[in-house]
Amino acid sequence: MSKPALGTTTITQVGIIVGDIEAKARAWSQILGLPMPEIVITDTVDIAQSEYQGQRSTARANLAFFHMGQVDVELIEPIGEPSTWKDQLDRHGDSLHHIAFQIQGMQEKVAYLDSRGVPLVQRGEYTGGRYAYVDGGAQLGCILELLEND
């Protein structure tokens, strides 16, 4: 036992892959009685510089966020491919995709996790920060997302 390897133990986000974000966002809002969120699209490839399995990808996604206490529920509708989002939609349909941590030191955290059998699967930039999905399927049972804001 050591200190938290990611520098945090606080989950800040749960991601759900959906095929139809308009319908799912409306259902979350109406069934659970939550404010209907704006649906936003991820940045274009020149800003996002997305990489999937080490290769540049033009894939994007539509996103909608519900604020549920400490945790945001993030609905994700894949646009184009390849991406971890599209991969999961094809393999499992609408389904929970990841849990996210807010971290600092993206490069060292990703390298550490890779050394422990949790490899990088997708990364990209967004205005004000960057993200990385690491595939914890074999070790942890799910995908983790690391988020680093500047």
Added chain:
Amino acid sequence: MSKPALGTTTITQVGIIVGDIEAKARAWSQILGLPMPEIVITDTVDIAQSEYQGQRSTARANLAFFHMGQVDVELIEPIGEPSTWKDQLDRHGDSLHHIAFQIQGMQEKVAYLDSRGVPLVQRGEYTGGRYAYVDGGAQLGCILELLEND
């Protein structure tokens, strides 16, 4: 838009189905630097009174909890069948299974969700409370768990 239909918008738990809870709990502990949790087994059927799809089930599960801020990560290894846990393991392998809310008024919340196309899939008792899984797959993109403590 109305008030939160479940009486809360706070997610308290994320569940992950795993085929080998010893290995996965050790990996969560060692890779993420978290205390190794005790692995506990759900109550026997006479206490749990588990029902899956409206029929009594003798299925149980091994559980391990990691405290991650407001949210617990719950590892779940199915024992026997039928259960939503075993169903997911068979269909999707190790994977995220549900997000949970702490609620009051189980019967009325379950009836409300059923009326909105989110049907009960499994329910049971535990010492000090009860749980229900509702299948939000079609409407919300994932299973929800309702937890009610006395």
